[in-house]
Amino acid sequence: xxxxxxxxxxxxxxxxxxxxxxxxxxxxxxxxxxxxxxxxxxxxxxxxxxxxxxxxxxxxxxxxxxxxxxxxxxxxxxxxxxxxx
Amino acid sequence: xxxxxxxxxxxxxxxxxxxxxxxxxxxxxxxxxxxxxxxxxxxxxxxxxxxxxxxxxxxxxxxxxxxxxxxxxxxxxxxxxxxxxxxxxxxxxxxxxxxxxxxxxxxxxxxxxxxxxxxxxxxxxxxxxxxxxxxxxxxxxxxxxxxxxxxxxxxxxxxxxxxxxxxxxxxxxxxxxxxxxxxxxxxxxxxxxxxxxxxxxxxxxxxxxxxxxxxxxxxxxxxxxxxxxxxxxxxxxxxxxxxxxxxxxxxxxxxxxxxxxxxxxxxxxxxxxxxxxxxxxxxxxxxxxxxxxxxxxxxxxxxxxxxxxxxxxxxxxxxxxxxxxxxxxxxxxxxxxxxxxxxxxxxxxxxxxxxxxxxxxxxxxxxxxxxxxxxxxxxxxxxxxxxxxxxxxxxxxxxxxxxxxxxxxxxxxxxxxxxxxxxxxxxxxxxxxxxxxxxxxxxxxxxxxxxxxxxxxxxxxxxxxxxxxxxxxxxxxxxxxxxxxxxxxxxxxxxxxxxxxxxxxxxxxxxxxxxxxxxxxxxxxxxxxxxxxxxxxxxxxxxxxxxxxxxxxxxxxxxxxxxxxxxxxxxxxx
Numbered sequence: 212x213x214x215x216x217x218x219x220x221x222x223x224x225x226x227x228x229x230x231x232x233x234x235x236x237x238x239x240x241x242x243x244x245x246x247x248x249x250x251x252x253x254x255x256x257x258x259x260x261x262x263x264x265x266x267x268x269x270x271x272x273x274x275x276x277x278x279x280x281x282x283x284x285x286x287x288x289x290x291x292x293x294x295x296x
Numbered sequence: 297x298x299x300x301x302x303x304x305x306x307x308x309x310x311x312x313x314x315x316x317x318x319x320x321x322x323x324x325x326x327x328x329x330x331x332x333x334x335x336x337x338x339x340x341x342x343x344x345x346x347x348x349x350x351x352x353x354x355x356x357x358x359x360x361x362x363x364x365x366x367x368x369x370x371x372x373x374x375x376x377x378x379x380x381x382x383x384x385x386x387x388x389x390x391x392x393x394x395x396x397x398x399x400x401x402x403x404x405x406x407x408x409x410x411x412x413x414x415x416x417x418x419x420x421x422x423x424x425x426x427x428x429x430x431x432x433x434x435x436x437x438x439x440x441x442x443x444x445x446x447x448x449x450x451x452x453x454x455x456x457x458x459x460x461x462x463x464x465x466x467x468x469x470x471x472x473x474x475x476x477x478x479x480x481x482x483x484x485x486x487x488x489x490x491x492x493x494x495x496x497x498x499x500x501x502x503x504x505x506x507x508x509x510x511x512x513x514x515x516x517x518x519x520x521x522x523x524x525x526x527x528x529x530x531x532x533x534x535x536x537x538x539x540x541x542x543x544x545x546x547x548x549x550x551x552x553x554x555x556x557x558x559x560x561x562x563x564x565x566x567x568x569x570x571x572x573x574x575x576x577x578x579x580x581x582x583x584x585x586x587x588x589x590x591x592x593x594x595x596x597x598x599x600x601x602x603x604x605x606x607x608x609x610x611x612x613x614x615x616x617x618x619x620x621x622x623x624x625x626x627x628x629x630x631x632x633x634x635x636x637x638x639x640x641x642x643x644x645x646x647x648x649x650x651x652x653x654x655x656x657x658x659x660x661x662x663x664x665x666x667x668x669x670x671x672x673x674x675x676x677x678x679x680x681x682x683x684x685x686x687x688x689x690x691x692x693x694x695x696x697x698x699x700x701x702x703x704x705x706x707x708x709x710x711x712x713x714x715x716x717x718x719x720x721x722x723x724x725x726x727x728x729x730x731x732x733x734x735x736x737x738x739x740x741x742x743x744x745x746x747x748x749x750x751x752x753x754x755x756x757x758x759x760x761x762x763x764x765x766x767x768x769x770x771x772x773x774x775x776x777x778x779x780x781x782x783x784x785x786x787x788x789x790x791x792x793x794x795x796x797x798x799x800x801x802x803x804x805x806x807x808x809x810x811x812x813x814x815x816x817x818x819x820x821x822x823x824x825x826x827x828x829x830x831x832x833x834x835x836x837x838x839x840x841x842x843x844x845x846x847x848x849x850x851x852x853x854x855x856x857x858x859x860x861x862x863x864x865x866x867x868x869x870x
Binding site: 221223224233236237239240243244246247250252253255256258259263264265266267268269270271272273274276277278279280281283284286287288289290291292293294295 | 434553554555557558627629630663666667674675678679682683686701749750755759760761762764765766767769770775777780781782784785786792793
């Protein structure tokens with residue numbers, strides 16, 4: 212590979228690029244919550260009337276998911292060749 | 297009527313693939329699914345082929361909106377999978393793939409249970425070769441387990457249909473339901489479990505997570521498309537509106553995401569998320585309203601395309617690098633940029649981003665759950681939807697193409713693979729952006745639904761972006777579980793470890809008891825022999841042993857004569 216040196220320099224390898232991207236991402240997240248207060252959305256269920264219900268639920272749901280899954284590792288994880296022995 | 301039997305074009309394609317080679321075979325294999333789909337367009341609703349067998353009316357080919365929809369889906373899926381596999385120089389895989397697709401088409405057009413059973417078993421027999429074609433020890437034993445479980449499902453179906461034939465005097469496949477009297481109830485449940493095994497119900501799901509990641513890169517695309525979707529179809533026809541399905545489905549939607557988060561093999565992550573997506577469909581079928589059923593079959597349609605796309609991108613990674621574990625990959629976006637983009641399209645579709653295919657069908661099921669008052673189910677599905685984005689939408693592309701640079705430098709996969717993935721990606725966007733003109737025109741039940749309004753788009757975006765925010769936050773705080781080379785115990789532990797251990801125990805106890813018994817018998821015989829021989833004088837101890845053989849004979853003849861004499865007089869005495 213002649214351009215190996217060049218290709219090693221990926222866009223995501225530079226921390227400042229990642230930081231820039233994350234900043235845009237945070238702004239979008241904030242905007243989505245703001246819009247929630249401006250736009251009148253249909254309510255099909257009582258809980259939906261909580262402001263930014265979906266944002267809160269999505270965030271908490273995923274954190275809980277990952278924390279439980281990490282705990283599951285303690286008693287479910289075995290070696291890679293567990294079944295091959 | 298100019299049409300032929302629906303599965304015939306694919307079957308002929310499979311037969312041609314046995315004998316043909318090179319560009320001609322490639323051409324025939326691509327043309328077969330296209331001709332098959334055109335053939336479907338000419339078909340009219342109703343019984344296409346009926347016959348009588350042992351006094352029962354059979355309808356091997358029956359056409360209605362539901363079967364047509366799955367028919368089109370399977371032809372599209374097989375076309376994509378065939379193109380993806382064109383570079384493969386393994387006749388077994390080409391033949392098995394097309395025959396497998398033909399079996400799936402045959403199954404959804406089966407108007408009676410006996411025909412369904414035949415294709416049900418053919419699905420298992422043809423697809424197992426796609427697993428064995430990997431030609432590793434793991435794939436071999438995994439294929440054996442797959443085959444045993446699939447055939448077991450067929451046997452349950454056979455027993456169930458025999459009971460039904462006896463009770464109802466009919467084999468036609470219509471709504472079965474779970475409310476019956478007497479023995480028919482047993483039959484209904486047997487068929488339910490037969491479908492459930494193929495649908496990967498909880499505790500019956502491990503054949504899927506076990507075997508799909510062991511198959512060849514292209515074989516998995518076929519596998520992920522057909523078996524489970526035939527089962528979804530069978531539930532939609534046989535058990536719509538059975539409430540138990542709602543609860544089974546919501547379990548299926550939720551528990552696999554935990555396994556997906558900690559799983560290292562990225563194709564196994566997708567296998568878990570496949571179960572999660574089927575969970576959504578099963579919930580829809582369980583709710584049973586027109587909206588829910590439409591949502592379920594639409595989601596099946598979309599899932600085949602976007603799950604196929606994700607499987608194809610991971611297959612490309614495996615094909616090019618020989619690696620598929622998240623712990624060994626990373627940074628591939630530099631050498632596989634096109635595959636990366638295609639993977640992200642698949643990820644956006646399965647996560648139900650607006651304008652991508654998953655969005656419309658998933659919101660139909662969610663809307664049906666809310667409107668029928670299934671509050672808890674709705675909340676859990678919402679959690680599952682966030683979880684899907686987490687493991688399939690973010691984890692798959694992140695650990696394969698980004699994360700830390702694994703140092704692997706490769707190239708894009710062969711052109712045919714890229715073309716197949718591009719077709720699937722375009723389909724994902726078209727189905728998601730123009731639902732009314734595409735798949736939703738095919739929906740079997742009458743119901744209009746408008747997915748694109750401000751509420752839906754906004755709430756879905758909030759859900760997804762804040763799920764992503766959770767990922768970013770956990771990652772920055774180093775709380776996200778790293779990818780580790782590992783095996784995670786699941787229900788298959790019961791039959792891969794526990795049951796063999798019990799059998800081994802029982803067998804070794806039995807064997808030891810037998811050995812002990814044999815030994816004690818041998819010892820007692822030896823003692824008897826030793827006890828009857830006088831070692832000092834070198835002579836046997838017994839009375840007869842001291843006599844000549846002729847003398848012994850005389851004694852025994854005397855005994856015989858005495859017995860004879862007694863028998864002679866016995867009748868007179870009595």
